Amino acid sequence: MTTKPKPLPAKKRTSIGSRRNPEAEAAVLAAARELINERGYAGFSVDEVARRAGAGKTTIYRWYPTKADLFIAIYTAERTTFVAIPDTGSLVEDLVGYTTSLWRFWRSNSAGAALRGLIAEAQGTKEALAALRERFLPERTADVRQMLSTAASRDEIGVEEINGKLSLWVGYSWFRLLTDELHDESPLVSIMAQIAGTPSDRAS
Amino acid sequence: MTTKPKPLPAKKRTSIGSRRNPEAEAAVLAAARELINERGYAGFSVDEVARRAGAGKTTIYRWYPTKADLFIAIYTAERTTFVAIPDTGSLVEDLVGYTTSLWRFWRSNSAGAALRGLIAEAQGTKEALAALRERFLPERTADVRQMLSTAASRDEIGVEEINGKLSLWVGYSWFRLLTDELHDESPLVSIMAQIAGTPSDRAS
Amino acid sequence: MTTKPKPLPAKKRTSIGSRRNPEAEAAVLAAARELINERGYAGFSVDEVARRAGAGKTTIYRWYPTKADLFIAIYTAERTTFVAIPDTGSLVEDLVGYTTSLWRFWRSNSAGAALRGLIAEAQGTKEALAALRERFLPERTADVRQMLSTAASRDEIGVEEINGKLSLWVGYSWFRLLTDELHDESPLVSIMAQIAGTPSDRAS
Amino acid sequence: MTTKPKPLPAKKRTSIGSRRNPEAEAAVLAAARELINERGYAGFSVDEVARRAGAGKTTIYRWYPTKADLFIAIYTAERTTFVAIPDTGSLVEDLVGYTTSLWRFWRSNSAGAALRGLIAEAQGTKEALAALRERFLPERTADVRQMLSTAASRDEIGVEEINGKLSLWVGYSWFRLLTDELHDESPLVSIMAQIAGTPSDRAS
DNA sequence: CTGTAAGCGAGACGGTACGTCGCGTCTTGAC
DNA sequence: GTCAAGACGCGACGTACCGTCTCGCTTACAG
Numbered sequence: 001m002t003t004k005p006k007p008l009p010a011k012k013r014t015s016i017g018s019r020r021n022p023e024a025e026a027a028v029l030a031a032a033r034e035l036i037n038e039r040g041y042a043g044f045s046v047d048e049v050a051r052r053a054g055a056g057k058t059t060i061y062r063w064y065p066t067k068a069d070l071f072i073a074i075y076t077a078e079r080t081t082f083v084a085i086p087d088t089g090s091l092v093e094d095l096v097g098y099t100t101s102l103w104r105f106w107r108s109n110s111a112g113a114a115l116r117g118l119i120a121e122a123q124g125t126k127e128a129l130a131a132l133r134e135r136f137l138p139e140r141t142a143d144v145r146q147m148l149s150t151a152a153s154r155d156e157i158g159v160e161e162i163n164g165k166l167s168l169w170v171g172y173s174w175f176r177l178l179t180d181e182l183h184d185e186s187p188l189v190s191i192m193a194q195i196a197g198t199p200s201d202r203a204s
Numbered sequence: 205m206t207t208k209p210k211p212l213p214a215k216k217r218t219s220i221g222s223r224r225n226p227e228a229e230a231a232v233l234a235a236a237r238e239l240i241n242e243r244g245y246a247g248f249s250v251d252e253v254a255r256r257a258g259a260g261k262t263t264i265y266r267w268y269p270t271k272a273d274l275f276i277a278i279y280t281a282e283r284t285t286f287v288a289i290p291d292t293g294s295l296v297e298d299l300v301g302y303t304t305s306l307w308r309f310w311r312s313n314s315a316g317a318a319l320r321g322l323i324a325e326a327q328g329t330k331e332a333l334a335a336l337r338e339r340f341l342p343e344r345t346a347d348v349r350q351m352l353s354t355a356a357s358r359d360e361i362g363v364e365e366i367n368g369k370l371s372l373w374v375g376y377s378w379f380r381l382l383t384d385e386l387h388d389e390s391p392l393v394s395i396m397a398q399i400a401g402t403p404s405d406r407a408s
Numbered sequence: 409m410t411t412k413p414k415p416l417p418a419k420k421r422t423s424i425g426s427r428r429n430p431e432a433e434a435a436v437l438a439a440a441r442e443l444i445n446e447r448g449y450a451g452f453s454v455d456e457v458a459r460r461a462g463a464g465k466t467t468i469y470r471w472y473p474t475k476a477d478l479f480i481a482i483y484t485a486e487r488t489t490f491v492a493i494p495d496t497g498s499l500v501e502d503l504v505g506y507t508t509s510l511w512r513f514w515r516s517n518s519a520g521a522a523l524r525g526l527i528a529e530a531q532g533t534k535e536a537l538a539a540l541r542e543r544f545l546p547e548r549t550a551d552v553r554q555m556l557s558t559a560a561s562r563d564e565i566g567v568e569e570i571n572g573k574l575s576l577w578v579g580y581s582w583f584r585l586l587t588d589e590l591h592d593e594s595p596l597v598s599i600m601a602q603i604a605g606t607p608s609d610r611a612s
Numbered sequence: 613m614t615t616k617p618k619p620l621p622a623k624k625r626t627s628i629g630s631r632r633n634p635e636a637e638a639a640v641l642a643a644a645r646e647l648i649n650e651r652g653y654a655g656f657s658v659d660e661v662a663r664r665a666g667a668g669k670t671t672i673y674r675w676y677p678t679k680a681d682l683f684i685a686i687y688t689a690e691r692t693t694f695v696a697i698p699d700t701g702s703l704v705e706d707l708v709g710y711t712t713s714l715w716r717f718w719r720s721n722s723a724g725a726a727l728r729g730l731i732a733e734a735q736g737t738k739e740a741l742a743a744l745r746e747r748f749l750p751e752r753t754a755d756v757r758q759m760l761s762t763a764a765s766r767d768e769i770g771v772e773e774i775n776g777k778l779s780l781w782v783g784y785s786w787f788r789l790l791t792d793e794l795h796d797e798s799p800l801v802s803i804m805a806q807i808a809g810t811p812s813d814r815a816s
Numbered sequence: 817c818t819g820t821a822a823g824c825g826a827g828a829c830g831g832t833a834c835g836t837c838g839c840g841t842c843t844t845g846a847c
Numbered sequence: 848g849t850c851a852a853g854a855c856g857c858g859a860c861g862t863a864c865c866g867t868c869t870c871g872c873t874t875a876c877a878g
Contacts, residue, residue, distance in 0.1 A: 015824040015873045024824070042328025045864055056825045061866070092404050119382060120327040123320040124246025133383055164395050168376055175375030178323060179337055190403060191368050197404035199397035200296050200360075221843035222853035249833055260856045265835070421850075429850070450736025453838055464851045469840070500812055524735040527790060531732040532654025541791055564812075572803050579787030580780055586731060587745055598811060599776050605812035607805035608704055629870035630827030657859055668830045673861070 013054065020063075027053040028060055029077050032070055037110040041117040046070075068128035071118040072136055078111040085143050091151040095192040098147065099173065103182045112177060119178065137170075144169055157196070168195050217258065224267070231257040232264055233281050236274055241314040245321040250274075272332035275322040276340055282315040289347050295355040299396040302351065303377065307386045316381060323382065341374075348373055361400070372399050421462060435461040436468055437485050440478055445518040449525040454478075476536035479526040480544055486519040493551050499559040503600040506555065507581065511590045520585060527586065545578075552577055565604065576603050625666065632675070639665040640672055641689050644682055649722040653729040658682075680740035683730040684748055690723040697755050703763040707804040710759065711785065715794045724789060731790065749782075756781055769808065780807050 013023055031053035036044050046067070050057045064070040086097040106112030118136065121128040148162045157165065172191060176182050217227055235257035240248050250271070254261045268274040290301040310316030322340065325332040352366045361369065376395060380386050421431055439461035444452050454475070458465045472478040494505040514520030526544065529536040556570045565573065580599060584590055625635055643665035648656050658679070662669045676682040698709040718724030730748065733740040760774045769777065784803060788794050 013824075015822075016875080019823070019875075021823065040328050041324075046866085047864060050825090054825075056823095056827085057866080058826090058868090059824060062823080065866095116327040120245075120324040123324040123382065124244055129384060137383075161394075161398075164391055164398055167379060167391070168372055168395065168398060171375035171377075171379030172372055173375075174382070175371060175378055178327065178378070179341075180333055187368055187371070190365075191372065193403035193405050194365075194368055194372060194401075195398075197398075198402045199394060200401035201397050217855075219842045219844095219853080219855035221845085222851085223844080225854065228855070250835085251833055254856090258856075260854095260858090261835075262837085262857090263855065266854080269835095432850070448736050449732075454840085455838060458851090462851075464849095464853085465840080466842085466852090467850060470849085473840095528653075528732040528735040531728040531790065532652055537792055545791075569802075569806070572799055572806055575787060575799070576780055576784055576803065576806060579783035579785075581783075582787055582790070583779060583783030586735065586786070587749075588741055595776055595779070598773075599780065601811035602773075602776055602780060602807075602809075605806075606810045607802060608809035625829075627827080627829040627868045627870095629868075630825085631870075633828065636829070658861085659859055662830090666830075668828095668832095669861080670831090670863090671829065674828075677861095 024053075024055055024059055025063065028055050028063075029073060031055075033074050033077070033110040033114075036071075036074065036113040036117055040113060041120045044117060066121075066125070066127055066131070068118055068121050068125075068131040071114045071121065072131065074114040075111050075118070075136075075140075078105070078109045078114075085146060087147075087150065089154075091147065091156050091196040092189075092193050094147045094151075095144070095169065095196060096188055098143065099169075099188055099192060100185060102173070103176075103185065106177060107182050112182065116177060119174070141166060141170060151196070161199075165195055228257075228259055228263055229267065232259050232267075233277060235259075237278050237281070237314040237318075240275070240278060240317040240321055244317060245324045248321060270325075270329070270331055270335070272322055272325050272329075272335040275318045275325065276335060278318040279315050279322070279340075279344075282309070282313045282318075289350060291351075291354065293358075295351065295360050295400040296393075296397050298351045298355070299348070299373065299400060300393055302348065303373075303392055303396060304389060306377070307380075307389065310381060311386050316386065320381060323378070345370060345374060355400070365403075369399055432461075432463055432467055433471065436463050436471075437481060439463075441482050441485070441518040441522075444479075444482065444521040444525055448521060449528045452525060474529075474533070474535055474539070476526055476529050476533075476539040479522045479529065480539065482522040483519050483526070483544075483548075486513070486517045486522075493554060495555075495558065497562075499555065499564050499604040500597075500601050502555045502559070503552070503577065503604060504596055506552065507577075507596055507600060508593060510581070511584075511593065514585060515590050520590065524585060527582070549574060549578060559604070569607075573603055636665075636667055636671055637675065640667050640675075641685060643667075645686050645689070645722040645726075648683070648686060648725040648729055652725060653732045656729060678733075678737070678739055678743070680730055680733050680737075680743040683726045683733065684743060686726040687723050687730070687748075687752075690717070690721045690726075697758060699759075699762065701766075703759065703768050703808040704801075704805050706759045706763075707756070707781065707808060708800055710755065711781075711800055711804060712797060714785070715788070715797065718789060719794050724794065728789060731786070753778060753782060763808070773811075777807055 013021065013027065015021060028049060032044075032049045035049055035052065044067070046057060046060055049055075049070075050060055053060075060070075064073060086094045088094055088097070106115065118128070118132055122132040123129075145162065145166055148157065148165055151157050152159045152162060172195070217225065217231065219225060232253060236248075236253045239253055239256065243252075248271070250261055250264055253259075253274075254264055257264075264274070268277060290298045292298055292301065310319065322332070322336055326336040327333075349366065349370055352361065352369055355361050356363045356366060373396075376399070421429065421435065436457060439457045440452075443457055443460060452475070454465060454468055457463075457478075458468055461468075468478075472481060494502045496502055496505070514523065526536065526540055530540040531537075553570065553574055556565065556573055559565050560567045560570060580603070625633065625639065627633060640661060644656075644661045647661055647664060651660075656679070658669055658672055661667075661682075662672055665672075672682070676685060698706045700706055700709070718727065730740070730744055734744040735741075757774065757778055760769065760777055763769050764771045764774060784807070
């Protein structure tokens with residue numbers, strides 16, 4: 001009942017020799033994207049991806065040994081839709097702009113669902129946790145880190161504050177993602193101001 | 205292989221009439237606690253809980269229809285170990301104190317693992333998401349909300365800042381929990397200062 | 409879905425002291441009858457009987473320790489509807505008449521279903537097999553045995569043929585019951601003639 | 613307690629591509645045979661078959677969607693041990709010979725137990741009943757039908773008597789099987805004579 | 817030009833877990 | 848002691864995924 005059999009595309013894909021078939025790769029990613037979007041983390045299975053992609057499970061496991069790998073690949077593949085790092089001269093404005101478009105990215109694609117899946121997966125297996133911390137996070141927070149560095153270089157914040165502010169920003173964004181509350185952007189301005197702002201012991 | 209047979213306690217538990225048997229309840233919770241601690245979210249199964257508790261699966265499902273319910277029960281059962289809301293007169297100090305002991309609570313019990321499980325589960329099923337948002341979060345963030353209210357009442361922060369600061373605090377704590385980075389408490393003081401502090405547009 | 413909750417009869421039955429409550433007994437049998445009729449051998453459960461009868465399971469197990477007992481009780485309770493032993497002076501006619509009304513009895517009540525259940529149960533447990541052979545069969549074939557004895561006393565058949573002919577008759581009737589072919593009575597006359605008839609080594 | 617752990621054969625069976633593995637098939641049938649023999653209809657579970665065969669339940673359900681299918685497969689697999697259709701020129705002698713060896717077949721193998729299981733199963737589910745009537749019976753009574761046809765062709769019996777005599781024969785054999793009375797073969801001769809014999813209205 | 821190595825769809829395999837149902841036993845509290 | 852009620856331990860049900868495997872095929876490239 002849950003398994004829509006999906007009228008397989010008549011086109012028969014096959015090997016193109018001793019190297020990756022990009023058509024197969026694309027079909028797998030497309031199916032994975034569609035599936036995570038449609039059914040979420042539960043209900044996402046390699047079997048079903050294979051079924052929808054008309055691919056062998058071996059093919060999938062060859063490239064993506066774990067679900068974490070697959071989720072990262074989905075996220076990265078969507079990356080094309082996502083855009084530029086603002087540079088308005090104001091950290092708050094930069095953060096608001098960036099976060100707004102990031103959340104839109106998370107909402108409008110399967111990217112958000114993929115990240116939710118990646119985080120969920122990381123709660124269970126150490127490989128996924130490692131992938132999240134070592135492969136996903138550094139790369140995917142580089143933009144914000146860049147914005148914070150720029151702000152530091154114009155003395156808007158202290159250099160020693162960068163890591164903390166970054167964590168706060170990631171934590172907040174994840175919290176909204178994980179509780180499925182990305183739709184309400186109204187608090188964004190004040191929250192980003194808070195993140196960009198002064199620690200209480202420096203205020204006075 | 206995965207099923208450590210566990211020499212069953214010779215004592216045979218049974219029904220005590222048409223109402224809950226608290227012994228069974230305790231055995232189930234203890235087994236669940238032990239299991240989530242030992243094996244994490246993956247590797248946590250109702251089957252194995254039942255096996256270790258010497259309980260029927262029906263008994264478990266009767267009280268905890270979903271894993272989310274079970275995780276919340278574990279968290280709540282541990283709650284005895286966790287303590288008081290500091291009231292030092294300084295929001296930062298309060299937050300640091302509270303967060304320190306919360307993280308210790310998360311680390312030293314199965315509570316942290318249970319919360320990680322709950323969050324992971326919420327990424328897949330809407331029931332778990334609802335449980336997290338509507339049953340877990342309001343109750344479990346009441347303490348910090350209280351601390352923020354107190355701070356507002358002595359004009360340390362604005363009342364309108366409470367919700368935002370609360371989200372920042374939750375987000376940050378979850379982020380550290382979910383990436384398994386609770387051990388490093390060194391940034392706590394500066395982060396809590398940041399949360400307690402002034403938004404950038406109010407600083408001047 | 410399969411378990412129609414059945415709006416319990418508002419009337420609340422209870423104990424009438426240290427002896428059987430005939431109302432409860434009747435309710436249990438009625439529910440059992442209804443259930444075996446409706447759902448057959450699979451789908452017949454003590455739990456469901458208790459539910460429909462508004463009875464405690466203990467009550468049922470007190471009187472009917474096994475399903476076999478329950479099936480026999482159903483069969484016996486229906487017995488009121490069933491009638492007389494024909495005595496036409498011709499064995500064939502007697503057998504046809506009797507078998508016709510027996511089959512009608514089996515078809516129109518839950519008796520047929522109960523017997524099918526009893527036989528099925530006897531394939532699995534030795535208690536049920538014993539009940540079938542020692543309690544059910546002798547009693548329930550007494551009528552036909554009587555008819556055969558009468559025929560022997562008027563020299564229509566030999567006394568030594570009684571047991572064999574009885575087995576043939578039971579076997580044939582069971583076969584039709586067990587393959588759910590009771591509706592077709594057309595071969596009855598010729599079959600009963602065959603049973604009543606002469607062994608091939610005596611014919612000539 | 614019920615689960616005799618059975619020191620698994622060190623040899624690890626696995627897939628041999630996308631088609632049936634005959635080793636697995638053999639292991640499943642052997643385990644099923646052993647189990648029905650040992651424990652009878654009650655106590656026969658797909659779980660236990662899988663356990664003993666060292667097979668996944670999926671593997672079993674793939675080939676034998678219902679227990680009826682499995683019972684038929686057991687019966688058929690044993691068929692190798694069972695033999696020839698007698699042709700002595702006398703229907704009675706043929707029937708006695710055939711029935712004797714059939715009963716021996718039923719007694720000495722798991723075939724008898726399997727048939728008892730099949731019949732029991734047919735009392736509960738319509739699929740099993742259909743399998744019994746449409747797949748099992750026609751095929752498995754072909755031998756006797758053949759013998760009756762031969763007898764008819766030499767005018768020993770009438771052609772119109774074939775079906776009735778066949779039913780009588782099946783009914784009687786089943787009756788003895790279902791009441792676990794196959795050990796006593798003494799009435800066989802006179803019963804088969806009765807079946808082969810003349811209906812009472814043709815006897816003069 | 818031919819062999820070989822890898823990719824590919826397919827799907828069977830041994831497992832584990834799911835959530836539900838039925839078993840027969842038990843305890844309670846009312847009668 | 849009988850009754851309704853229903854919790855209890857147990858174990859089977861049939862399904863879904865897991866990650867591994869083997870097959871039969873295709874194609875590219877190395878010798």
